[in-house]
Amino acid sequence: xxxxYLYNAFKCATMQFLRDHFEKLITLTDKEFQYILQFFRSRxxxxxxxxxxxxxxxxxxxxxxxxxxxxxxxxSEDRSHIMQFALPDWWIxxxxxxxxxxxxxxxxxxxxxxxxxxxxxxxxERLCAEMHKMEHFFRIKNAYGYIGLQRRILSxxxxxxxxxxxQLLQQYPDLFQVVPKQDLAAFxxxxxxxxxxxxxxxx
Amino acid sequence: xxxxYLYNAFKCATMQFLRDHFEKLITLTDKEFQYILQFFRSRxxxxxxxxxxxxxxxxxxxxxxxxxxxxxxxxSEDRSHIMQFALPDWWIxxxxxxxxxxxxxxxxxxxxxxxxxxxxxxxxERLCAEMHKMEHFFRIKNAYGYIGLQRRILSxxxxxxxxxxxQLLQQYPDLFQVVPKQDLAAFxxxxxxxxxxxxxxxx
Numbered sequence: 001x002x003x004x005y006l007y008n009a010f011k012c013a014t015m016q017f018l019r020d021h022f023e024k025l026i027t028l029t030d031k032e033f034q035y036i037l038q039f040f041r042s043r044x045x046x047x048x049x050x051x052x053x054x055x056x057x058x059x060x061x062x063x064x065x066x067x068x069x070x071x072x073x074x075x076s077e078d079r080s081h082i083m084q085f086a087l088p089d090w091w092i093x094x095x096x097x098x099x100x101x102x103x104x105x106x107x108x109x110x111x112x113x114x115x116x117x118x119x120x121x122x123x124x125e126r127l128c129a130e131m132h133k134m135e136h137f138f139r140i141k142n143a144y145g146y147i148g149l150q151r152r153i154l155s156x157x158x159x160x161x162x163x164x165x166x167q168l169l170q171q172y173p174d175l176f177q178v179v180p181k182q183d184l185a186a187f188x189x190x191x192x193x194x195x196x197x198x199x200x201x202x203x
Numbered sequence: 204x205x206x207x208y209l210y211n212a213f214k215c216a217t218m219q220f221l222r223d224h225f226e227k228l229i230t231l232t233d234k235e236f237q238y239i240l241q242f243f244r245s246r247x248x249x250x251x252x253x254x255x256x257x258x259x260x261x262x263x264x265x266x267x268x269x270x271x272x273x274x275x276x277x278x279s280e281d282r283s284h285i286m287q288f289a290l291p292d293w294w295i296x297x298x299x300x301x302x303x304x305x306x307x308x309x310x311x312x313x314x315x316x317x318x319x320x321x322x323x324x325x326x327x328e329r330l331c332a333e334m335h336k337m338e339h340f341f342r343i344k345n346a347y348g349y350i351g352l353q354r355r356i357l358s359x360x361x362x363x364x365x366x367x368x369x370q371l372l373q374q375y376p377d378l379f380q381v382v383p384k385q386d387l388a389a390f391x392x393x394x395x396x397x398x399x400x401x402x403x404x405x406x
Contacts, residue, residue, distance in 0.1 A: 073357060081360040083353060096350045128342065132335040135342055139331065142345035147299045149352035150286060154276060156359050157284040157392050189360050 014042060014065050018117060021063070021089055025140050026133045036134065039123040045110045052108035058097035060118045064088050067114025068178045071106045072186065082187040085111070087174055091141065111179055161190045165198045217245060217268050221320060224266070224292055228343050229336045239337065242326040248313045255311035261300035263321045267291050270317025271381045274309045275389065285390040288314070290377055294344065314382055364393045368401045 018040065019033050028036070040063075045051065051062060051069065062069065069086045071094065083106060086092035094106040098121055119127075128135040155164050165188060169176060175184070185195040221243065222236050231239070243266075248254060254265060254272065265272065272289040274297060286309060289295035297309040301324055322330075331338040358367045368391060372379060378387070388398040 073361065075361045081357065083357060095346065096353060099346055099350060128339065132338060135335060135338045136331065139338055139342035139345060142342060142349055143298065143302055146345055146349050146352065147302060149349065149356060150299060153352060153355060153359070154284065154286060156356070158276065158278045 011042075014115070014117070017065055017088075018063065022134075022137055026137050028133070032131065032133075036127060036131070039119050039127055040117040041119075042115065043118055044113070044115045047110055047112050047114075050107060050109050051116070052094055052104045052106060054104055054107060056104045058094045058102075058104045059122075060120050061091055061093040061098065061124060062086070062108070062116040062118055064090050064092065065115040065117060068111040068175075069108060069114055069116070070111050070179070070183060071108045073106050080107075080186050081189070082183060085172075085175055085179060085183075085187065087172070087178070091145075111183065156189065161188065161194050162198055164188050164190075165195070214245075217318070217320070220268055220291075221266065225337075225340055229340050231336070235334070235336075239330060239334075242322050242330055243320040244322075245318065246321055247316070247318045250313055250315050250317075253310060253312050254319070255297055255307045255309060257307055257310060259307045261297045261305075261307045262325075263323050264294055264296040264301065264327060265289070265311070265319040265321055267293050267295065268318040268320060271314040271378075272311060272317055272319070273314050273382070273386060274311045276309050283310075283389050284392070285386060288375075288378055288382060288386075288390065290375070290381070294348075314386065359392065364391065364397050365401055367391050367393075368398065 015033075015037060018037075019028065022028055022033075022036070042065075043051075052058060052071075054074070064086045066088055069092050070082055071084045071086075071092055072080045072082045074080055084092055092108065094104045094108065096102070097104045097106070101121075124138070128138060155167050159167065168184070168188065179187075181195055181199065182192050185192045188195065190198075218236075218240060221240075222231065225231055225236075225239070245268075246254075255261060255274075257277070267289045269291055272295050273285055274287045274289075274295055275283045275285045277283055287295055295311065297307045297311065299305070300307045300309070304324075327341070331341060358370050362370065371387070371391065382390075384398055384402065385395050388395045391398065393401075
């Protein structure tokens with residue numbers, strides 16, 4: 001009984017988190033949100049567990065409710081290069097593989113214990129086709145994502161390691177609480193030693 | 204009379220080019236396309252003319268019909284860093300400024316004589332709100348754009364200058380016909396000397 005109560009409270013909080021996320025850009029009736037919910041499936045994964053590994057078929061997109069995920073590629077010398085982190089309220093997948101329906105070129109791994117809501121590509125497309133406001137939501141989300149990547153490219157082209165580090169710290173201070181230094185270095189494209197130097201200067 | 208005929212033929216070709224572009228992802232009736240067309244305005248600019256300069260208000264997005272545009276920032280030492288090229292069939296603007304309604308942080312300049320179709324932010328939003336299929340079109344376009352930027356980031360993180368050059372050559376061979384070497388170097392984030400070395404090796 002207590003378990004059921006806790007389970008329902010947990011489920012409720014998760015659902016509300018998703019609803020709040022949508023309602024930053026669109027408004028939904030209870031009925032509409034109930035309809036949308038059926039397309040999502042909750043999943044919990046442990047630290048260092050994979051949602052995707054290189055070569056896997058990619059069928060889903062993930063919305064982070066708790067924890068943190070990272071997507072990365074391994075180069076020919078097994079060095080990891082981080083494409084994206086995803087904290088709560090962020091979406092993540094191997095988008096190239098998802099859209100082109102090709103095998104994953106990335107790893108998608110939990111940095112800490114993580115809960116996600118998953119939606120398949122087909123269900124997302126169906127939801128967008130059936131509900132104009134969901135199509136609008138994802139168009140605007142994509143536009144913000146595009147801008148974020150443009151900013152990252154500019155900081156890679158123009159900024160020194162120090163500037164890139166400070167920009168990341170300013171934009172996403174939460175990342176520094178969750179993500180190990182070596183992952184931040186792999187995201188910024190600097191060595192771990194360089195990052196440590198920047199860290200100590202910043203204290 | 205001949206002039207009117209030529210003008211109409213030119214206008215027709217431009218309109219058909221835009222329609223073909225939309226119809227790669229959606230289908231449109233003649234009536235729908237006529238409705239969409241009223242939101243676009245044609246503009247021709249000379250080589251080295253600007254559509255945007257740093258500090259300008261950004262109100263429009265541009266669809267390239269002929270020619271080539273480049274968007275770039277200048278760093279504190281007046282070096283240019285190229286964010287994007289846009290060949291025919293591509294969209295370009297300073298998206299961060301457009302979405303956040305802040306002044307442009309970029310320059311948008313014609314690499315060669317160029318014709319664009321312009322649409323304002325308000326008109327695009329109106330079009331998307333009124334026509335679900337246009338909202339769909341731009342969501343999918345954004346998704347492709349996002350993937351393109353992710354690919355570029357990965358090539359910046361993992362690739363040598365040589366690999367980045369070869370990847371660009373393979374993906375966008377047309378760019379090499381139109382864009383001067385110094386612009387390609389500013390896009391790849393390498394010196395002009397490095398690019399010249401890569402060029403000569405590739406012949």
